Amino acid sequence: MPDLTVTKFSHVKPGDTPYLPGGLRDFFLYRDLGIAEATHGKVIAHLVRANMAPENGTGWHRHEADFQIVIMITGWARFMYGDKETLVEAGDVVHQSPGISHYLFDYSPDMEYLEIVSPADFKSIDVAPVCEIPPCTPWES
Structure with missing residues (x-):
């Protein structure tokens, strides 16, 4: 059984992990940075990239997480x-x-951000709307 109090060294290069669908949102692509495995699920870090134009956005929600930051790249x-x-x-x-x-209701076609969340298996919970949402910026074809 692994010692979950000790994190592992991790070094992920750009070609090591691809951008994949199947993350929290189907209109984004996600690139795993190996942090969840290295921290035994204490933290997740992934790059999130726009994959499709915004239509309905993420919907109102909150996360059951202890910590979350977004760094727009x-x-x-x-x-x-x-x-x-x-x-x-x-x-x-x-x-x-x-x-x-x-x-998250609008984003540019070149949007990419780094998201770091603890714990790695955080939950996303739908919530009642707080207010009206402004319109999205249409992407040019």
């Missing part, structure tokens, strides 16, 4: 955190406090 995304619209652009870092109701 390229592009931008528009979130609702409670009733406050927040534009998150390349270089921005957002700490999503535990249990905050939010909705």
Whole structure:
């Protein structure tokens, strides 16, 4: 049985793990960075990339997590955190406090962010709408 108090060394290069569908949202692609395995599920880190134009966004939800940050690498995304619209652009870092109701409703075609969450098997829970959602920015064909 592995010692779960000790994390493992991990080094993942860009070609080591592909961007794959099948994550939390079907309109995004996810690239695993090996952190969940290295920390025995204490933390997950993955890159999230836009895969399809926003239509309905993520819907209102919250996460059962102890810690979550989003670091925007390229592009931008528009979130609702409670009733406050927040534009998150390349270089921005957002700490999503535990249990905050939010909705990612719009993003650029080149959006990519690093998400780090603890625990790795965090849950996403749908919640009642907090407010109206602004319209999305159409992608050019």
